[in-house]
Amino acid sequence: MQKALHHQARRWGRAIFVASLFLAGGHAASAQSLTTLRVSTIPTFDNAAFEVAVAKGLFEAEGLKIDTTPTVGGAAGIPALVAGQLQAASSNIVTIILAASQNLRPVIVAAGDTTGDAPPDLAGLIAKKGASFKTGKDLEGKTIAVNARNNIIWLYAREWVEKTGGDPSKINFVEVPFPQMVDAVQNDRVDTAMLVEPFLSAAVKASIIDVVSWPYSAVQKRIPVAQFVMTKAYVDANPDIVGRFTRGYDRGVDWAAANSGSPEFAKIVSDFTKVPADRLKDSAMPVFVKKMELSGVEAVAALMKKHGLLKTDVDMKAMIHPSVLK
Amino acid sequence: MSEAAQHSATLGPAAAASASRGMRPAMISKVAGWLLVLALLVAWEASARLGLVKSQSWPPFTGVLRAVWDGMLTGELLGVLLSTMLRMLKGFLIGSAIGVVLGLLIATVPLLRRFLSIVIEAVRPLPIPAIVPPLILFLGIDDGLKVTVVALAVTFPVLINTIGGVDNIDGTLLQTARTFRKTRLETMTSIILPSALPTILAGMRISLGLAFVTTIVAEMIAGSAGVGYFIMVTQYGMRPDQMYAAVICLAALGYGLNWAFVSIERRLVGWDQRQDD
Structure with missing residues (x-):
């Protein structure tokens, strides 16, 4: 928090500083101020489109200041989200479905990434x-x-x-x-x-x-891999912020698709994953998506049930925000 | 009187070690110790250079040294090391303070001892990695969590040693204090605390190592700062040289911390001895 405030104060001056204090309480933003969102991320390729959106200022263009806290493995993401320490978290589809089955009510607000159609894949x-x-x-x-x-x-x-x-x-x-x-x-x-x-x-x-x-x-083709989730309570209370987050992410997806081979993309990915930029050329990248297929998620849940990972039925539609559902 | 004599007798060997006659064998074994370190590093270098270890993630030691140098030049490695140290010191100081104060209270108030002993013995053996995820719910994933976890790990050895140190104070000393009609506070500050100090410091030394390990483990599990996170992310980023650079720095830091603490301990206990004399 302190770091985030420091950055903001430096960049946007006192006015924004005061606004962000105001917004930290969960109030909706006025048009020209920045809302700070704390987002737990995972330093893997799955988050490349998100990191692009951060690095290229695509969230800022939507009035969002993103304060990321990466965690390797992402174990801290959902618990910290549920505890209200974060506003959004990157997590994988299996964990999200499990969280939903435990009534933690996660809502997917950015479709994240999927595997491809044919090998070599992820x-x-x-x-x-x-x-x-x-x-x-x-x-x-x-x-x-x-x-x-x-x-x-x-x-x-x-x-x-x-x-x-x-x-x-x-x-x-x-x-x-x-x-x-x-x-x-x-x-x-x-x-x-x-x-x-x-x-x-x-x-x-x-x-x-x-x-x-x-x-x-x-x-399975095009398996949904990792997505960004918020809690249902937060989504219900802040529809405007959710919309801006999704738009910012989606513009990151567009940028990543248009610049996938560029040195700038390689640098962004290398900066947050620490993977040397020259290694990225040989590496398969996930497919970054703006919409999720319900059937894809249902297929994952079916497998989880079959292999004893999931005991109850989960309402997949409630788990995915309408704006990211295909 | 007999207590003072006993005390200086237990300190005897330490005093003898610093005498000039004892210096030579100590010096030789110290040099031999460093030679062993050197031999291990040469073995590391050779195993990587000659391909004796079949691994893509086993860089030669010289490569790791270069990564240390680069990491210090860019400030990245220095930054994560400092942030870890700061977090660790905070937790260490808080945990030690709690351990000493609580330990003195428990040792001197029998009712409190009976009341708290079950909780203490139940919480003490809990492994830190197991309690981090539930603690995230209450403390988040930032410094608050890590400092708390470190303080928790530090508290128990200090607490147990403080209690032990007070328990082992010779009854004669306390009786003397009573004879001179010292107040409770005076007895605490002039007799109990100084007499228990060597034991307390020994507990703190154990805790220092624990604090170091716990900080890094907590950083590995949650959050985005410090050496723990750096080690994880460089490992997953296929930068084993940078990862081992951090590990080497940790080894050096751990050695340095222990050395620094021992020096402080010697000074404090030395002062304690002069007081007795």
Whole structure:
């Protein structure tokens, strides 16, 4: 808060400073003042369009001052959001659906990103060079590394196993953080790992691993990955701010689409992820979207139910703000 | 009298160590200690250069040193280290103060001891990473959370040592105080606190290490500042050299902090000894 105020005071002077104090109480903004939103982010490619909107002043153009607090893994996002410490949080679709099932009432206000239509996409199942297994059936009795159990990677790895003739219950899923997955595979700690960018393309480029399959694409096209959520209470009380946030984000999506190969885009992404800019060229980027397909989210929820991650029915329509629903 | 004699006897070896005759073997083992550090660093460099470790994220030590240098030049690494230190010191001071005050109270008021002991013994073993997520609900994800968590971790060793230090004060001293009709406050400041000080300081030294670790763990779990976050983000950004640069700086800082604390401790306990004499 102090940092945010300091920035504002420097940039906008006393008038805005006073206005932001006023707005910190949750009041709606008048047309020319800036509303400060505290947003929890995750320093991965999923947030690239959002970071573009911040860096290019697209939120400011909407009268929003964005104060980001990145958290690796995003574990702090939803609890802090529910506690009212934040106004918006970046989170992944599985976590959001789980939060909705626990009646925390998250509302998706920016559609975030999705996987693509065809491989290479955002995550691949990797193995040691020359490994013989190609299907889930081949992997029975073996070990698959996932970054965390009960999340999107785990879910699609399990479904891929089933889809390719294997029984997920006969496979040992172990947790290995993404940065250590290649080492774990190379040193025979695990048989395979479901690895994401930018680690995947770096390992492929160094030709130290094989990609066995692309579980995301094999199971479902255009999977919704990560979105921005607010609480229902905040959305109901601040319809104007929500609209401006969504517009700012959407303009970030447009800019990212138009400038995806530009050095400026690479610099923005590199600045917030710390991934060297030259690595980005080889890396697959998510598809940034302005609208969500209800069917895509329902498909994720169905998988969660099937694999025992979700016990209750969740009203998907209530979870997605009408303005971001296709 | 016998108490004073006993006290100086326990301090005897320390005094002997600083005498010139004891210096030589101490010096030799110190040099050997640094040689071991050097040998480990050479092994690190060799394992990375010769490809003995099959990993993309195992940079040579010299590469890490370069990252330390670059990080200091740009100010980024220095900035995150300072912010971590500041957070840690805040938590350490708050936790130590609570530990000492509460410890003195518990040690001298039996009713309070019986009342609080269950809560203390129940909260004490809780691992910090387990209590961070629920604490986010009350304290947010900023400094308030981290400083609280650090203070919590620091409090218990100081508290336990303070109680222990007071419990072990020789009864004769307290009886003497009573004979001279010292007030409760005078007894506390002139007898109890000085006598328990070495034990309290030992607890604080344990807590200093804990404070260091806890700050970084809290930064890794929540929030966007400090070395903890820096280590996570450089790891996920495929910059192992920068990550190990932060780790190396932490090792140096941890060593420095302990050294600084030991020097302060020696001075304080030395003063305490002169008082006794």
